[in-house]
Amino acid sequence: MRKFILSFWCMLSLCVIGMAQGHEGHDHSHDHGDHAHGTEAHDGHAQGGDHGGCFHHEEQFNPGNVAFHHISDQNVYSIGPLQLPLPVMVYAQNGGWDFFSSGKFHPDGHGVGEYAYNKYVLFEGMIHRVADESFPGGHINLGPHNVGEKEIDGRKRVFVCYGGNQYEALYKSTADGGLFGGGITNFYDFSLTKNVVSMFLVFFLLGWMFIGIARAYKKREGQAPSGLQSFIEPIFVFIQDEVAKPFLGHKWETYLPYLMALFFGILGLNLFGQIPFLGNANVTGNLAFTAVLAIFTFLVVNLSGNKHYWEHTLWMPGVPAWLKIFILTPVEILGLFIKPLTLMLRLFANITAGHMVLVIFVGLIFVFAQGNWGGVLGTSIGSGLLTIFMMSIELLVAFIQAFVFTILTASYIGAATEEAHH
Amino acid sequence: MIYLANFTPILPDFGLIFWTVIFFGLFWFLIGKFAFGPIRDALKKREGDIQDALDEAKRAREEMADLKAENEKVMNEAREERAKILREAKETKDAIVNEARDKAKEEAKRIVGNAKAEIESQKNAALVEVKNQAGMMALAIAEKVIKKQLTGDSEQEKYANSLVDEIKLN
Numbered sequence: 130m131r132k133f134i135l136s137f138w139c140m141l142s143l144c145v146i147g148m149a150q151g152h153e154g155h156d157h158s159h160d161h162g163d164h165a166h167g168t169e170a171h172d173g174h175a176q177g178g179d180h181g182g183c184f185h186h187e188e189q190f191n192p193g194n195v196a197f198h199h200i201s202d203q204n205v206y207s208i209g210p211l212q213l214p215l216p217v218m219v220y221a222q223n224g225g226w227d228f229f230s231s232g233k234f235h236p237d238g239h240g241v242g243e244y245a246y247n248k249y250v251l252f253e254g255m256i257h258r259v260a261d262e263s264f265p266g267g268h269i270n271l272g273p274h275n276v277g278e279k280e281i282d283g284r285k286r287v288f289v290c291y292g293g294n295q296y297e298a299l300y301k302s303t304a305d306g307g308l309f310g311g312g313i314t315n316f317y318d319f320s321l322t323k324n325v326v327s328m329f330l331v332f333f334l335l336g337w338m339f340i341g342i343a344r345a346y347k348k349r350e351g352q353a354p355s356g357l358q359s360f361i362e363p364i365f366v367f368i369q370d371e372v373a374k375p376f377l378g379h380k381w382e383t384y385l386p387y388l389m390a391l392f393f394g395i396l397g398l399n400l401f402g403q404i405p406f407l408g409n410a411n412v413t414g415n416l417a418f419t420a421v422l423a424i425f426t427f428l429v430v431n432l433s434g435n436k437h438y439w440e441h442t443l444w445m446p447g448v449p450a451w452l453k454i455f456i457l458t459p460v461e462i463l464g465l466f467i468k469p470l471t472l473m474l475r476l477f478a479n480i481t482a483g484h485m486v487l488v489i490f491v492g493l494i495f496v497f498a499q500g501n502w503g504g505v506l507g508t509s510i511g512s513g514l515l516t517i518f519m520m521s522i523e524l525l526v527a528f529i530q531a532f533v534f535t536i537l538t539a540s541y542i543g544a545a546t547e548e549a550h551h
Numbered sequence: 552m553i554y555l556a557n558f559t560p561i562l563p564d565f566g567l568i569f570w571t572v573i574f575f576g577l578f579w580f581l582i583g584k585f586a587f588g589p590i591r592d593a594l595k596k597r598e599g600d601i602q603d604a605l606d607e608a609k610r611a612r613e614e615m616a617d618l619k620a621e622n623e624k625v626m627n628e629a630r631e632e633r634a635k636i637l638r639e640a641k642e643t644k645d646a647i648v649n650e651a652r653d654k655a656k657e658e659a660k661r662i663v664g665n666a667k668a669e670i671e672s673q674k675n676a677a678l679v680e681v682k683n684q685a686g687m688m689a690l691a692i693a694e695k696v697i698k699k700q701l702t703g704d705s706e707q708e709k710y711a712n713s714l715v716d717e718i719k720l721n
Contacts, residue, residue: 332578
């Protein structure tokens with residue numbers, strides 16, 4: 130066991146060192162590129178500024194930025210230096226539907242597109258649309274480093290340099306209503322993004338696995354479970370006996386498929402996001418995903434609420450009327466919405482924080498080891514250990530958060546379906 | 552100058568909401584229907600089967616215990632029965648033996664009594680016979696004596712003596 134841990138750690142630190150070197154090399158090549166563009170003549174297609182792109186790659190490594198970049202949903206699937214193109218399906222209010230591959234943007238190693246397509250550009254793997262109507266449509270070569278961001282009023286905004294002008298490009302429409310800085314912009318993105326593809330992949334694999342297991346139960350009836358069946362069975366029985374049965378009483382069978390879908394869906398996606406060097410999709414750490422699960426839970430809870438539940442929520446018996454009108458009922462009604470909101474935020478915050486901490490720990494190498502080998506080695510070992518520690522914690526968190534979401538959902542359903550017993 | 556990029560995971564975009572509703576909905580519906588439901592039912596059935604088997608075993612064990620108790624009871628009864636029979640047999644035997652002995656004693660007594668009576672009667676008969684014989688002998692002697700007397704005295708006496716000797720010889 131000790132031997133195994135040691136060899137695993139050596140492998141990981143080697144990988145980290147490799148990545149560090151790769152990253153350094155990458156940055157240098159960009160620097161060279163910039164210098165080259167500064168001194169040599171452009172090829173005919175380059176339309177950017179005189180420096181071969183009006184946005185310089187940030188000189189200083191910023192782990193916060195890298196972390197935000199890594200946890201974001203993207204229109205390319207990046208595995209190491211690979212930027213796998215994904216299908217883009219976008220709808221603009223004044224441009225209609227567009228379907229194309231994100232490979233059309235010719236993203237560089239940081240997911241910044243060198244081309245624009247029908248006014249869409251790619252910045253850090255995320256699709257943006259130029260707001261200005263004078264920007265030309267079609268497939269346009271912008272040249273490298275011509276999509277970048279500037280800080281205006283404390284927010285970063287994306288700009289495109291083209292033909293000597295700067296055009297602002299907007300992020301896709303989001304459903305937060307401006308609460309977190311999003312809102313309705315000039316287009317909607319229904320693309321199969323990294324998160325959507327990861328979700329599909331994980332749900333498909335889980336489905337395949339569980340249908341196989343269900344078939345094994347049918348085929349091996351009256352026999353002891355074997356293989357995958359015996360691996361999943363204790364977890365399944367744990368959720369069934371410790372979550373579904375105690376909270377839902379005799380109605381547990383009806384709600385078991387929902388609880389299982391929640392638990393294994395969240396767990397699968399949590400774990401998938403933690404596989405190193407496989408894109409680290411942050412699906413369960415995206416508010417859109419957790420919001421949908423919370424809405425499903427809200428609907429399941431309140432649509433199965435019985436008379437007893439609504440009576441206790443809206444008009445608690447045995448409490449003076451004025452207390453009910455001014456305090457109890459408003460609080461209870463708020464509670465109806467706060468419960469799924471906490472579910473949504475808890476899962477989102479835990480998984481996002483985990484991903485960010487991991488990226489930042491790895492990022493420490495690039496902060497402290499500025500290109501010299503000793504520094505790289507020293508910080509790799511330190512960060513490697515911290516990263517392994519965090520990864521083990523995250524493995525635990527993956528299970529705990531899936532379990533917490535499921536058990537709280539079960540308790541809310543249980544409270545809504547509980548029979549009156551006075 | 553360090554700027555933070557925009558924190559996009561907190562911005563719920565419509566596309567991801569749409570696809571999550573579709574994919575999670577499908578996952579819930581299809582896998583719930585074709586995997587979680589059947590697995591739940593299979594586990595429940597197996598649990599029921601195991602409970603049934605345990606109950607069955609318990610019942611069999613109880614039955615066995617009952618049977619054993621029954622056997623024990625029957626055995627005890629048989630043992631008591633045997634003891635009773637043996638005791639009775641012994642009593643009967645003793646009774647028979649005693650009776651036989653008493654009877655034998657009585658019989659023996661009777662036989663002895665009969666024998667004594669017979670002996671007595673035989674003895675009496677013999678005595679009567681002896682008396683008769685002696686009488687007859689006496690008569691014969693007397694007759695002969697009388698006859699001899701008629702012929703000589705010495706001769707008579709001699710004769711009488713020889714007769715007496717004759718009697719002795721008898």
